[in-house]
Amino acid sequence: MQWVVWPSLSNRGLVARLLRHQAGTSLVEFAITAPFLIILLLGSIDIYPLILAKSKLNQATQTSGDLAASFSQIQQSDIQNVFAAASQVMQPLPTDTLILRISNIYSDGAGHAKVYWSCGQGSLTPFTPNAQVTTTPNGTPIDTLIYLYNTSSTHNGTNTSFIMVESSYVTNPQAGFIIKTPVNLVGTAFYLPRQSSYVGPWDGTYNNQPTPPTMATTQQSVTVGNMVCNFEA
Numbered sequence: 001m002q003w004v005v006w007p008s009l010s011n012r013g014l015v016a017r018l019l020r021h022q023a024g025t026s027l028v029e030f031a032i033t034a035p036f037l038i039i040l041l042l043g044s045i046d047i048y049p050l051i052l053a054k055s056k057l058n059q060a061t062q063t064s065g066d067l068a069a070s071f072s073q074i075q076q077s078d079i080q081n082v083f084a085a086a087s088q089v090m091q092p093l094p095t096d097t098l099i100l101r102i103s104n105i106y107s108d109g110a111g112h113a114k115v116y117w118s119c120g121q122g123s124l125t126p127f128t129p130n131a132q133v134t135t136t137p138n139g140t141p142i143d144t145l146i147y148l149y150n151t152s153s154t155h156n157g158t159n160t161s162f163i164m165v166e167s168s169y170v171t172n173p174q175a176g177f178i179i180k181t182p183v184n185l186v187g188t189a190f191y192l193p194r195q196s197s198y199v200g201p202w203d204g205t206y207n208n209q210p211t212p213p214t215m216a217t218t219q220q221s222v223t224v225g226n227m228v229c230n231f232e233a
Contacts, residue, residue: 046179053171054185056093060086061100061187065165068102069191073200073210076224079119083227086167097170099124104199105133105142106161106213111150113142116161116213117201117231119224124166126230129219137166138188145190160212161198163191201231 064086071078082102087095101120108114113133118126127133136142145162167187173179193199200210218233 046173049174050171050179050183050185053093053169054187056090057098057167057169057185057187058189060089060098061165061167061189063089064100064102064167065163065189065191068165068199069163069193070195071199072193072195073202075202076222076229079224079227079229083121083225090169093171097168099168101126101166103127103164104161104193104201105146105164106198107146107148108213108215109149111148113146113148114213114215115230116198117229119227119229121227122168124168126221126228129230129232130213130215130217136164136188136190137186140188140190145192159192159197161193163193163199165189165191201229 064082067082067085068074068078074082079102083100086100087098090098099120099122101118101124103118103120103126104116105113106116108130115127115129115131115133117129120126133142136145142148146159149160165188169185169187170182171185172182196209198210198212214232216232219230220233221228221230223229
């Protein structure tokens, strides 16, 4: 025979008070953590589109650099295709705020890095040909990208130039719960030419082996679509 022991009236009151105490603690804990959880939820709604836009921008920047590095002598139509490819990669995001600058940086044979040619748009205006480049946008040392030779007789060797792509993209917060103002995202990519030591600018004819920069002090500028390109005169 099993005996059932019922708690006394005093014990029942103790159990009831304990249950009420635990319920009150849970409510207090929820009241403390709820604002943080709500902020985290609203923040994620704002942050996720930024993460997506940054990932797309990195892909577009790398695609542009990879395509530009595949030419030995880039033509105006090639430049347009490179910029168009970046816009395609950004899809389905809007591309009206996407801007690029693509430049071929070379070693002048005297320990300096200079601009061979440069195409840009918007706030990323093209560089001046043969202007000296002392640093890269993301702080990558130039001598890790090309050999900065100290004698003029070796400036036409391997790894004497590289393609540098800079990008900028302004994205507007979709919800605006936490992030209320437009955010400017930037990207940078570097590629070595794959077919020759330099990616030569256009001259009206196709040449598989473009000549090295002449280090001329004059330049020409052409408008290609919504871009401006500067190269040696």
